[in-house]
Amino acid sequence: MKYKHLFFDLDHTLWDFDSNAKITLLDLYTTLELEARGVHDFDLFYRNYLAHNLKLWARYRNGFIKQAELRVKRMRLALLDFKIADDVLAETMSVRFLEMLPTRNVLFPHTIEILEYLHKKNYKLHLITNGFEEVQHHKITNSKIKHYFDKVITSEGSNSLKPKKEIFDYALHATKASIHESIMLGDDLEADIIGAYKAGMDQVFINHIDAEHDFKPTYMVRHLKELEDIF
Template sequence: MKYKHLFFDLDHTLWDFDANAKLTLLDLYETLELKRRGVDDFELFYRNYLAHNLKLWARYRSGFIKQAELRVKRMRLALLDFKIADEVLAETMSVRFLDMLPTRNVLFPYAAEVLEYLHNKNYKLHLITNGFEEVQHHKINNSKINHYFDQVITSEGSNSLKPNKAIFDYALNVSKARLEESIMLGDDLEADILGAHKAGMDQVFINHIDAVHEFKPTYMVRSLKELEAIF
């Protein structure tokens, strides 16, 4: 068995961020009466939120903004798309969103089954995630997959971010894993796959959305179920 340590990403890889975010935003949309305030199209609001969130996370990973700014600004910008300049509302939505989001438990198809399969084959499973410490632990606890992971390495806990080499080095150190027996599994080509590649680690690109790319990872799958053919 070449690999002993499997390092998974969490959001968009195992935990369906988009589905869970949509459920949470819909709850906020209704309880905060956003339609009455001027957000007349929830689906558009949700798509705009995802777009803003993606761009802000890229800026956060690059060190241009802090996490506190990211959390509020994604709500502020989504509201401004509907000409709503309400800082109190944006702050309220940010706080409630972060309280509610980790309670959601929608996983990608086969996530729990594949983790059980890998666990039974005696792989050491870990997480490397750019998420916030408390939030990410709540997610895996509420999704009932926490017991599969030996180590949960977050950007907050490691003081680094994917794709920086430092977070991969930190993960190897705390998990007592050798580079040659470790592999990174994730959906983000830049953060997970290129980040691991630059750190010298093999990779599995979990290409849920069938994205077109030029980089050739060690492995690529389009479904978590396909991991059973590799490991």
Template structure:
């Protein structure tokens, strides 16, 4: 086998972040009666939150804001879009979001079947994720996939985020392997694919939506089961 170690991204690759996030936001929208506080619809609230969250994550990855800034501001800004300036509500939603989200269990189709196949072939599998340690470990445990992974490397513990080379080098060293003997599976072109390429690791770009790309990965797949044709 060319590859001796497999590295995976979690969110948007195995764990269906969009589905789980939307379910969590809907619970918060209903439990805090946001419709009664001037938010016209859940869809509008969701669009506002997701937009702020994506922009804040980009700023967090670039080192412009802290983890606490990210967690607080995404709800504060979303609520302010609807002229709700309630700090108590902001803090409650921030806290509850992080309590509810990790217990959601939606995975992409055939995630477990594909991991079973790879485990049966005795591939050591590892996780490299930009998420926060406690949250990511809970997600994996509750979705029933934590047992597949030998090492789970989060940006919080590694002290670096994808796409920077330090987190990949940290994960490679922790696994006791080399970049040339490893392959990275992920959905984010800049973070997972170009990040892995930057340390000399081959890549599998999980790209169900087939958006245009400006870089040619080692492999591109539209469904996780296609990993069986590569590995």
């Protein structure tokens, strides 16, 4: 085998963040009676949350904001879209969201199947994730996929973030893996794929949404089942 160590991203690659976030936000929408407070359209609120979350994560990766600001500001901005300026509500939603989200277990199609396939072929499977340490460990435990991974490298644990080279170097050191026998698998072109490329590591772009791009990764698939054609 050319590769021995497979480094997966978690959110949006294996664990369906958008679906799990929607379930959690709908729960909060109901229990906190957001409709009565002025959030008249849940689907719009959910879409706005995802857009704010995406932009704030980009700012967090680039060092412009801290973790605590990201967690609350995505809720505050989503509420402000409905002209609700309520910092106490935003803080309450942030805390409850992070308590509830990791208990959700919606995975992308074929996740268990492909992890089992790779495990049986004796690949060493690891995670490199920009998520928070405690939250990410809860996600993989509650999704019943924790046992597939030898090492879980988080941004908190490594004190770095994808796409920075340091987190990939940290992962290689932690797993005692050679860069030439390692490959990164993820959905985020900048953080996972270009980040791994700049660190000298091969990549599999898991392009779930069939996004257009100019970068040429080592491999590209559109769903997890296609990984069987590579490994």
